Amino acid sequence: MKITNIETYSVSAGWKNWLFVKVCTDSDVYGISEATINGFIATTEAAVHELARFVIGEDPRQVNAVANTIITTVADVGHIHRMVMGAIEVACWDILGKTLGVPIWQLLGGKHRDSILAYANGWYRTERTPENFVRIAKTVVAKGFKALKVDPFGTAKFFSSNADLNLSFEILHALRKEFGPDLKILIDVHSRFAPSEALRIAKRLAGLDLFWWEEPTTVERIELTNEIALRCPIPVATGEQFDKVGDFETLARGKHVSIYQPEPMSLGGITNTIAVANIAHANGAWIAPHQSGGPVATAVCLQLAAIIPNFLIQEHFDPFNEPWTRELVTWTPEVEAETGHLPIPKLPGLGLDLNMDVVRAHPYDPNAYFDTSKPGWEKRLGAGTKES
Numbered sequence: 001m002k003i004t005n006i007e008t009y010s011v012s013a014g015w016k017n018w019l020f021v022k023v024c025t026d027s028d029v030y031g032i033s034e035a036t037i038n039g040f041i042a043t044t045e046a047a048v049h050e051l052a053r054f055v056i057g058e059d060p061r062q063v064n065a066v067a068n069t070i071i072t073t074v075a076d077v078g079h080i081h082r083m084v085m086g087a088i089e090v091a092c093w094d095i096l097g098k099t100l101g102v103p104i105w106q107l108l109g110g111k112h113r114d115s116i117l118a119y120a121n122g123w124y125r126t127e128r129t130p131e132n133f134v135r136i137a138k139t140v141v142a143k144g145f146k147a148l149k150v151d152p153f154g155t156a157k158f159f160s161s162n163a164d165l166n167l168s169f170e171i172l173h174a175l176r177k178e179f180g181p182d183l184k185i186l187i188d189v190h191s192r193f194a195p196s197e198a199l200r201i202a203k204r205l206a207g208l209d210l211f212w213w214e215e216p217t218t219v220e221r222i223e224l225t226n227e228i229a230l231r232c233p234i235p236v237a238t239g240e241q242f243d244k245v246g247d248f249e250t251l252a253r254g255k256h257v258s259i260y261q262p263e264p265m266s267l268g269g270i271t272n273t274i275a276v277a278n279i280a281h282a283n284g285a286w287i288a289p290h291q292s293g294g295p296v297a298t299a300v301c302l303q304l305a306a307i308i309p310n311f312l313i314q315e316h317f318d319p320f321n322e323p324w325t326r327e328l329v330t331w332t333p334e335v336e337a338e339t340g341h342l343p344i345p346k347l348p349g350l351g352l353d354l355n356m357d358v359v360r361a362h363p364y365d366p367n368a369y370f371d372t373s374k375p376g377w378e379k380r381l382g383a384g385t386k387e388s
Helices: 041-052 063-072 079-100 130-142 162-179 195-208 222-231 245-254 270-282 295-307 323-327 356-360
Strands: 003-012 017-025 031-034 115-120 147-150 184-188 212-214 236-238 314-316 341-343
Touching: 003 041, 003 356, 017 041, 017 079, 031 079, 031 295, 041 079, 063 079, 063 270, 079 270, 130 147, 130 162, 147 162, 162 184, 162 195, 195 222, 222 236, 222 245, 245 270, 270 295, 295 314, 295 341
Parallel strands: 115 147, 115 314, 147 184, 184 212, 212 236
Antiparallel strands: 003 017, 017 031, 115 341
16 A cells, blocks of 8 residues: 555634545555644645655654655654644554554553543633633533633733732633632643742632643743742643654653643654653643644544543544534544543544535635634634624
């Protein structure tokens, strides 16, 4: 079996674009994957085609060799380069699983679990008030979610005014009051605050029993996040912007962060994410992969959830995207109402395929990107969308 071509399909999901990749072979077997990165879809798509020539003619079942070729043939230039590596690697795992008739998790030694706890994200597409956040959160909990993530800080950057911080506190307090202690509330800071401010705000919110404090400050220096984690009353999570396994080794050496958030696709794929999980395991830490892309990237994370023992929880946007996106693929995981868990895929390879008619019906939109500096970003309407 040989790789004959690599196809790409960019899809507008309203508030951001998704990029899907299809590795074709000289047989009737092909593999799919995803290479979504906010604001750089056209750039990543061009990179896929520019680097594809390095693996045309190779056997896709030699997954590690093919992925290594992408990253070593030319100098490693970082995030988008790793995204291309990850997209092709995952598609090759999909091919190998389909060829052997087993899910990817079976190829990697079998599963530890049949499902994984999920947390909702992208659910609060509403005005930034306590009443609206509680109203929407009720629909999320009704779907079966036992955990949800929220960025309540509006457009605050570097520092927050007391009035704005009071509103953020009121939103979170309202959620905690409404749903009680059993609902896990995760906070995404989106790297927005200066280190001292991240600590000041975390201390103000600590009494609300928050599950984690994600990306509290700049990722320019990993050491700063560890220093915050040492003094922070809320557990710190980070890592979605790292594009190399070694970044997590640096994080581990700082000792104070115990929740790692690798983004599997921009880290280079499944094999590299397992390497990060092993670093975490050796340091008593857990992983909770970042996933704000489309449904194919969700399937990748669920394959990893099956095989990684120290897998904590999985981010899940899919139920809160536009309704038509459920038709984009042939399988979507349903949250189990009693447990708040997502199931592990059972079909060969990734366990799903693209519905090409739906893909083609929603072409790339240059104005579909996520911008937290824009007032009202919480509604996730896309930068070019006007409210009705």
